[in-house]
Amino acid sequence: MFFCHSTELRDDFPELAAGVLFAVGITDSASVDAPIADLNTVAGARLAKGPEGEMPEIQAWRRAFSRMGLKPTQYRCASEALLRRFRQENALPRLHPLVDLCNAVSMAFAIPVAVFDVAGITGNLEVRHATGKETYLTFSGQTEHPEAREVIFADDAGQAHARRWTNRQSGLSAVRDETKGVLIVAEAMHASAPADIRKLVETLAGHLGAIWPVTPKAAILDRASPRFEF
Template sequence: MDSTRPGDRSLAVTVDARLTARVPGYVLGLIAVPTADVAREARATDALLTAAEDRLHAERLGKADVSALPTIAAWRDAYRITGVNPNRFPCAAESVLRRVARGDRLPRINALVDLCNATSLDLRLPVASCDVGDIAGELSVRPADGTETFLPLGAPDRPERPDPGEIVYADSAGRAHSRRWNWRQGDMVRTDVGRHRLLLTAESAHAQGRADVERALGALADALDGLGVKAEPPLVLDRSAPSAVLFG
């Protein structure tokens, strides 16, 4: 039996070549946070999220305008290429942008999730915080084989099986931690209040998306530093550099 605590184990993150063969411009940015005390709220992150919402409200974008944003249009194309209808299953960034564009504000979840939502609104990219304290070995963005187990957010007692070929974040234990790429996050990796080992992600599928991912990572890193959260240096994965070891 492995007596090493999950938080002490390294994690290899990989972008599968089958994915980048179909979506060659896919870029995945990563920030590993070995330990973070996640607060229910923080004045700084609430201010960032409010400011991002206000900027989007001022643009007065309609639903079609959001779908036509270059970063979002590229995700819609990537979803179609990988067999997903983006009208039924919009990427995570399109979902939050649509909600705020119609005049709403996002619910405040906790300081880290609010930070990711603020960055997502500003950069128009999918940005997420994942609790990876129970994941070791490998986490891969890859086509599902259909045998993985996905625990829906808020309903872990109703497990699902991803469709074969569906893009998921999957670990070496056969667990899927997302559905339809970044459309929905799994319950196991949700970020709650308290002390956690986290992986922050920012993704792009549009041309020259690496620069926007790097901007997102820079904004996240600066905000984490302001919150007193110690993180590893940001890393970027793409077709030419598809893997990295974190928490080493």
């Protein structure tokens, strides 16, 4: 199996920086309270200086959404949605230790982080434009069809695992209590994205190795190395 971005998408968004991790051995019984508290402190300090909409990481994704024909304040990237909720409620609901950890990392870096249960993925996974024939399963169990040219995470079976790029993931590959193998993808567009993505991947890999009995496989993707095999 491999993960990549389509050549067309990289041509449209040459500023894209991406980092990926793969790990097997995740459990739902780990404690992530300590790293989440530290990461939330970082996110809180950033929000104390100004709302999430003023952060360069979020502004870059808003520009990307506008270029995709989406209204940025109607469809927000995942990190903006998390920061917005954290600013309003000072906490996020707990879902699964890995998801909770990745959400905290996403907020601390203001960078979208997607987590997929690889058991729900058929074949390879590519971020590309939709044809309009793909299927997307919502968390409530409903089936949708992304519009043609919408940016999605699509597998070889034509299943969309995320809609509007970094806006909404699918229930099909959502992390659950029985999840063992995961693919984690972080993507950014701002000026310092390459360095920040590398730091994010190193931070997340360190936490994964310290919390679970796993040795994550990680990589930074670019035009020279666009594919991650897992």
